[in-house]
């Protein structure tokens with residue numbers, strides 16, 4: 001395929017991104033829930049209204065936009081409105097995606113999933129006052145999840161290029177269910193869920209010099225990581241794939 005991108009090379013990248021995601025969850029799990037981080041009345045600013053995590057994400061994205069982060073088609077901001085321009089010259093990223101891909105950004109759903117569903121599954125209840133560090137570590141998780149989920153655009157492009165004649169009728173008919181069927185590989189999904197649980201065991205174990213008896217205690221629960229992938233990350237990736245394919249003939 002053009003540009004040297006293949007389904008195999010994209011899957012290798014998704015596998016490597018599992019490491020990033022799991023480490024980011026382990027880092028967030030160092031802190032308890034720290035609910036003031038998410039409480040709108042905790043922040044007092046004449047120019048901003050929202051929670052501390054909202055504030056940290058918005059301000060960090062503004063800084064990173066200036067540094068050119070969102071010039072990369074693989075990066076998607078959570079707060080895309082009114083981002084400042086980049087101060088660096090544009091890098092000439094290889095164009096792999098069909099241009100309407102730029103319209104797809106499901107970070108709002110990723111944000112809701114993370115704060116409403118995921119966080120309570122792996123952060124222990126409690127409050128240690130580290131709200132700024134907690135928000136910074138939420139941002140790292142969100143960015144890793146967003147990158148992985150929006151990678152679905154590339155995966156969909158490669159699948160389309162491999163057999164356009166298979167996809168075209170379903171795209172023209174705007175048949176989401178048919179597209180979903182065409183892009184699904186159940187055995188790959190099962191392997192992903194098993195591998196991430198295993199990685200969570202390996203990365204999240206207590207490493208000591210004397211023995212490696214972990215007593216079944218891990219920094220994030222491996223079954224939670226597997227569930228997170230099965231119930232949220234993979235379905236959202238597939239949604240991005242469908243959204244992308246629906247615009248592929250525009």
Ligand SMILES: O=C(O)C(=O)C[C@]1(C(=O)O)C=C[C@@H](O)C=C1
Pocket residue numbers: 011014155183184185186188189192233234235237238241
């Ligand atoms: O590997 C693929 O083919 C993908 O589309 C990625 C992915 C995933 O999110 O891990 C999504 C859909 C497939 O059913 C299998 C795996």
